[in-house]
Amino acid sequence: MIKIISDWLIPLIIFLIPLFGIIKKVEIYEVFVDGAKDGINIVIKIFPALLAMLVAIGVLRASGAFDLLAKVLMPITVKLGIPAEVLPLAIVRPLSGSGALGITTELIKSHGADSFISRLASVMYGSTETTFYVLAVYFSSVGIKKMRHSVIAGIFADIVAVLASVFYSRLFF
Amino acid sequence: MINYIWFFMIGVGIIIAIINGRMEEVSKAIIDSAQSAVTISIGLIGIMTLWLGIMEIANKAGLMALLSRILKPFILKLFPEVPEDHPAIGAIIMNISANMLGLGNAATPFGIKAMEYLQQLNQKDSASNSMCTFLVINTASVQLIPAMMVGIRASLGAKNPADFVPVVLLSSTTTLICGIIAVKFLEKQDIFRQ
Numbered sequence: 001m002i003k004i005i006s007d008w009l010i011p012l013i014i015f016l017i018p019l020f021g022i023i024k025k026v027e028i029y030e031v032f033v034d035g036a037k038d039g040i041n042i043v044i045k046i047f048p049a050l051l052a053m054l055v056a057i058g059v060l061r062a063s064g065a066f067d068l069l070a071k072v073l074m075p076i077t078v079k080l081g082i083p084a085e086v087l088p089l090a091i092v093r094p095l096s097g098s099g100a101l102g103i104t105t106e107l108i109k110s111h112g113a114d115s116f117i118s119r120l121a122s123v124m125y126g127s128t129e130t131t132f133y134v135l136a137v138y139f140s141s142v143g144i145k146k147m148r149h150s151v152i153a154g155i156f157a158d159i160v161a162v163l164a165s166v167f168y169s170r171l172f173f
Numbered sequence: 174m175i176n177y178i179w180f181f182m183i184g185v186g187i188i189i190a191i192i193n194g195r196m197e198e199v200s201k202a203i204i205d206s207a208q209s210a211v212t213i214s215i216g217l218i219g220i221m222t223l224w225l226g227i228m229e230i231a232n233k234a235g236l237m238a239l240l241s242r243i244l245k246p247f248i249l250k251l252f253p254e255v256p257e258d259h260p261a262i263g264a265i266i267m268n269i270s271a272n273m274l275g276l277g278n279a280a281t282p283f284g285i286k287a288m289e290y291l292q293q294l295n296q297k298d299s300a301s302n303s304m305c306t307f308l309v310i311n312t313a314s315v316q317l318i319p320a321m322m323v324g325i326r327a328s329l330g331a332k333n334p335a336d337f338v339p340v341v342l343l344s345s346t347t348t349l350i351c352g353i354i355a356v357k358f359l360e361k362q363d364i365f366r367q
Binding site: 003005006007009010013014017018020021023024026028031032033034035036037038039040042043044046047050051052053054055056057058059060061062063064065068088091092095096099101104105106108109112113114118119122123124125126127128129130131134135137138139141142143144145146147148149150152153154156157158160161164165167168169172173 | 175178179182183185186187189190193195198199201202203205206207209210213214217218219221222223224225226227228229230231232233234235236281284285288289291292298299300304305307308309311312313314316318319321322323325326329330331332333334335336337338339340341343344345347348349351352355356359360362365
């Protein structure tokens with residue numbers, strides 16, 4: 001079931017959205033080209049952050065630090081069913097979107113795109129947000145100083161997201 | 174915070190490399206990682222550009238407006254302090270719609286606008302219940318098309334780059350529900366009253 005949905009997902013979106021556009025009399029070609037022109041800029045913008053994280057993780061991996069971390073955290077991660085490889089992602093995700101993107105990319109690169117770890121990391125990245133960035137930007141924009149229960153609720157949501165990612169990934173992959 | 178984490182990653186890596194005697198491997202890994210960042214990014218440019226184009230068609234064709242109409246009843250229930258005809262509702266809906274369609278750049282201005290409207294109703298320097306709810310919905314937000322991750326998986330040779338999307342939907346919906354329950358529970362706790 002998941003396989004059929006995922007095989008069809010991209011082609012269907014690429015068919016249905018322009019179809020919807022044609023029906024609504026949108027000049028889809030011009031609009032497409034206009035919207036797409038930012039693609040290169042966005043990638044260039046995230047490139048330094050991606051590189052920074054890939055290098056840092058490259059150092060950690062080559063030094064043997066990940067093997068050590070996995071060994072130390074084994075009792076906790078086994079109990080929760082979280083593979084040690086994705087722990088750095090769970091820690092960085094609320095703090096830095098591009099950092100988390102770098103970590104996920106590195107996991108996909110070193111484990112292969114179709115491995116369980118890679119799929120789990122992709123789900124985890126997709127289900128979570130840069131909580132602290134959103135808190136800081138949105139509240140500071142209107143001069144809110146006391147964030148009250150939003151911080152705890154946000155962190156709670158992040159923890160749920162990590163656990164839910166692991167749970168559903170185990171179920172489906 | 175991210176500064177310390179980044180330094181910690183590199184620092185710990187180098188120190189453990191000294192202990193393990195793996196400096197040669199680390200030296201090679203630094204250069205390899207920097208190069209692979211280039212390869213990955215170039216692969217990403219193609220797929221990212223494609224998605225942004227498709228997203229713009231969705232936007233211009235009124236898919237955002239359609240999502241807004243679907244979301245409105247839920248939004249009114251979640252923000253009982255905000256009057257139904259207040260402009261905050263519109264901004265909140267636009268922000269959530271943009272997030273759902275993965276239009277990250279478009280979502281932030283709507284989010285800040287929504288915050289400004291909520292602040293008009295609040296007039297204090299401590300966050301209102303509505304603001305906390307809005308933030309949690311934002312951070313737990315359900316994304317229908319995680320374009321960036323589909324792109325990265327495609328550029329790294331996934332057989333099926335979108336196969337994780339249905340699972341993301343399940344996982345983020347669960348997160349959203351738990352987040353809303355948490356925020357509604359916490360707002361009733363005395364310790365958080367200003």
